Amino acid sequence: MQQHLSQDNKARMVFVLHGLGGSGKTQIALKFLESCNEYTTQFFVNASSSEALNTSFMNIAISQGFGATPEAGFQWLISKNKEWILLYDNADNPNLNLQPFFPHCTHGNIIITSRNPQLAAYGPASHSQVGNLDEKNAALLLLARAVKENTDENHKLALGIVQELSCLPLAIVQAGAYVARFKNLVNYLSLYRQNRDELWQQHPGPRHDNYEWTIYTTWQISFERLSPVAAHFLQLCALLHHSNIPESIFAKATEWIVKKQRDEAESLQEAREFLQNFVSSAGCWQEQMLRNIVAEIEEYSLIERHELSNTLSIHPLVHLWCLGTLYDKLPAQRCMLDVLGMAIDLGPDGNLGRIALRAHVENLVPDLASISSQFWAQYGAIYYDGGNFERARRVYELKLKKQRGLFGDEHPDTLVAMANLARTYSELGRHSEAEQLKLSVLQQCRRLLGDEHPDTLLTMGNLASTYSELGRHSEAEQLELSVLQQRRKLLGDEHPDTLLAMGNLASTYSELGRHSEAEQLELSVLQQRRMLLGDEHPDTLLTMGNLASTYSELGRHSEAEQLKLSVLQQRRKLLGDEHPRTLLAMGNLASIYSELGRHSEAEQLQLSVLQQRRKLLGDEHPRTLLAMGNLASTYSELGRHSKAEQLELSVLQQRRKLLGDEHPDTLLAMGNLASTYSELGRHSESEQLELSVLQQRRKLLGDEHPDTLLAMGNLARTYSELGRHSEAEQLELSVLQQRRKLLGDEHPDTLLAMGNIDLTSHATREYQAPEISQHQGLSEHSQVLGAVRPDTSGYHTGPGGLGPCQG
Known part of the structure; x- marks a missing residue:
């Protein structure tokens, strides 16, 4: 504000402060006016309505002895060339046009505070979104408002409170006023967690800026101004996690409703009615309808849209408050469960999207019984990709029981359900149960489709994978040889499925210690994939990673390093630093550095992998725990055994809890x-x-x-x-x-x-x-992708298919 409003350009300047109610916009503006000396005349203008604006300008005229009408107030400002500044406060009504209430002159300056980010248009180069305080200053504000000394002990207590309040200024001021009144800094946090709604309605006490609203009334007033559709949309979003809500959820769910016959969606009453808000008169998804609803909520800063990622977020405290506005939570929960179920992509390329929905599912699903049976497979895929294999098992068992009851054991949908449950058993270490299911699927496929059908061959590969997990590599080899021979016969040597079979067989040769045979197969696969797909294709890069692993087994670590460096460089270029496959490549290169004794370089890569996986997947995801184990291994190599112990204890505790x-x-x-x-x-x-x-x-x-x-x-x-x-x-x-x-x-x-x-x-x-x-096994090994290579030689068919291919 100082930078923009102190420019000596002889023209009027406008600065806009916008943000959530309670974020401190008015306080910032008042602090600025208090500290600046160049504006000899300052006026506070209530901009909440046209009536309030007219009253404010009438009062300006009266105070200057220039009349007793709003017009007289405008005329006085126009006639005075000396510097004056107007603070248009609480300009929150999106239907109110402020332009007619600006004095028609080129001098003077204006500050606007508003919840509506659209008002930034009044100051295209001079506006700022007001967010939360940083933790240090938030703690100082709390202690000052609570009239508490800033001792180490008090500061530590204050930090815990402001973290819980997401550093929102109004919430901190209310908390400080409560502590000052009842002298309870030590136990305020536990009291707040038990009585949050009641405390939000506590008045913050006397304020120098006359801000009289509590947290509750601050947001309630905005919420009541929303249309019923926008209010319902905000409440439904509040059932999800407060950040990174994909707008695509509503697009995909609407398209699902449009495509499905009425009898397929008859049990989805609430979701169907809600999604009609996004259906055009022609009966198809219309993005602009979603845009209009989001824009309406944005006008009160109750939601924020992120343009680059096409996601929405809600301030954590607003998120909690919105949940409190749901007086009948069950229908809303049922509606959002069905909407999310419709939006889950079961295709092989939907893995990243499913991982992104993990936090939302954790927030939304109270218990598995609440999930509609139509979407058991979808939620099972979310749990599986999110690393919650126990929940995935329970959902997939429900799905299989339903499919068997409806169609019997021979129906394709039943076989898919069996395959999905089998791969979940594998992830849970229940390989014998996985073997039984996969044997059943294979027998049915052979009987119904024949030995040469692609689904039969895929199932053979899956069973071979389980044999490898059980240490029965010779049986795995026999199955994989059969798969390779059939695919060569039916598809030729260059077909992607043939190359996948070659990669899987190479993996088994490595397990049997026949690394030279594995190398020959992998070289053939790599040559074919380079010729057919190019050097940058994901399948080519996978093969390079597998060949690098074999070189490591053969003691040719320098050759392995060159290949893995190439893989990492290409994945960074094509996918970015945060993509799971890029992180996998970083982990694999780190393992080579460890083999070469370059543990410090390995440590740097593994730290990056761990940080990114924590950010993307959370602390409890199997891949995050794997990254922790890898880093612990490197700490041991560096002689830092105590640090290794701490990480390994964390990994063990989490795995005991989850698995x-x-x-x-x-x-x-x-x-x-x-x-x-x-x-x-x-x-x-x-x-x-x-x-x-x-x-x-x-x-x-x-x-x-x-x-x-x-x-x-x-x-x-x-x-x-x-x-x-x-x-x-x-x-x-x-x-x-x-x-x-x-x-x-x-x-x-x-x-x-x-x-x-x-x-x-x-x-x-x-x-x-x-x-x-x-x-x-802690360098990117079988724990991650169900393979026995550090990288994978092929893809999963996805939860909608017959389960993952070995490799």
């Missing part, structure tokens, strides 16, 4: 923490964790599974550290016998087991580190 004690990811986290305890010399604590891991893996996977053998090897190492070499030797002998039986004498894991026995027999404490689960 339970028996999930493979939980067991992996336990093993990683055990490894860190060993590094810190806490071998007894390590032993307890490793015993638990081994017992659970034996129970869930059997004695021959690779993960069980890995757990045995790790426990053996800890026994050696504790001086219990005989117990260590017995475990290592068992590991060696099983690996010889399953993998042969020449597999790297078999050779490692032989080396460990040799070391133990000499009672030495030096062990080969690769046997340790030292964050095994």
Whole structure:
């Protein structure tokens, strides 16, 4: 304001302050007028209505002895060349045109405060949106209003309160007045959470600016001015998360209603009636109708539209207040549940959109019983992509039960439901149940469609993926060979599905330690994809990542680094820094840096990945937890074991909470923490964790599974550290016998087991580190995408198809 209004350009200047009611617009304007000396005459103009404006100008005339009419007030301002400034306060009525109330002259200056951002047009180059205070100043304001000294203890309490109040000035002033009256700074926060609505209606007390409204009345007055349609729209949006509400929700839902027959939507009464507000007379979606409703709410700053992202947001406190305006919440909740269900895209390219809806679903869904059965698959996909596999399981089980009841086991929709449930079982570590479902799907596909049908081959690939998870790589290899042979026969060597099958088989060869065979397949896939799709296509980049992983297995880390650098550069260029595939590429490059001993470089990449995943997915998403585990691994490599321990404890706690004690990811986290305890010399604590891991893996996977053998090897190492070499030797002998039986004498894991026995027999404490689960699987591995490669050689078919392809 100082910059714009102090310009000496001999022309009248207008400055507009706009923002949410209670954000402090009037206070800023008054502070400015109080601090400036160049304006010798200042007038406060009530701009809430034309009547109030006329009264204000009449009072100007009277105060200057120039008459007793509004016109006389205007004439006095026009006749006075000395600097004057008018504050048009609370110009909130969007139907009021201020232009006729500006004095018709070129001198003098004007400040306007309004909730309506459209009034920025009066000062195109001189306007500002007033937002929240920063936390430090918000805390100082609270303590000043509460008449409390700014001690360290009081400041800490104040910070907690202003964070809860989203740093909104009016809310802080009301809270401070309450604390000053009742002397309860220490327990105000708990009191506020229990009695929020009542406290919002408390008067803030005497104010120098005569602002008499409470939080409640500030927003209630604006809300009551909205049309019924706009008010209903705002209330429905308040049922979602307060930020990043995609406008596309309403477009997709309207298109769904328009396309569906009336009998398909007859149970969606509230949603159907609401969405008619966006249907044109021609019976199709009309974007302008949504624009009009949003613009009306924006005029009172109760909602904010973000043009670049086409999303909406509501101030957190307004969001809570709006929920309080819903006197009959159930119909509104039912309406929004159905609208969101219609908007969820089940296609293979809808993954990012589904992830973006995760926070809204968490806010909206009180319990699974509230979801209409028409949208079980849609909400199951949201939960699956959001990492909430337990909720996805429950929804998919409901969907499968319904499909079986309606159509029987042989109907395509039933098979899709079975496949979706199967992949969810896989994510939950329930691979045996996943195997049974996938076997059923495969048998039905073979019977109904034949061995050569694409859906049959896809199902074979999915079953092969489960065999790999169960450590039955030879069975996986047989299925994948069959898939590849059929696709070559039917589609030729260059078809994308054939190349996908080659990539999946290469992945299994790597698991079997046949890295040279894997390399040959991946080189073929890469050559074909470069020729057919170009160097920048996502499938080409996936293949480059897979080949880089194989080079790492072969010890050719420099070649792997070059490929992974290329992948990362292309993904940054094509997708941006925040895209999940870019983050995956960063994690993969970090793993190479670790292999090359460049742990500081790995740390920087992994910190970036973790920050972005926290921002995009939240702290509890499996990929966020994976990123935390990866960073912990690097901290261990850098000797910062205490920092590694803190991260690993967080990962373990979250995985126990989300997945339970028996999930493979939980067991992996336990093993990683055990490894860190060993590094810190806490071998007894390590032993307890490793015993638990081994017992659970034996129970869930059997004695021959690779993960069980890995757990045995790790426990053996800890026994050696504790001086219990005989117990260590017995475990290592068992590991060696099983690996010889399953993998042969020449597999790297078999050779490692032989080396460990040799070391133990000499009672030495030096062990080969690769046997340790030292964050095994924590570089972008099978935990993320269901693959056994650091990157994936193909795509999921999406929750609407027969489930994810292996790889």
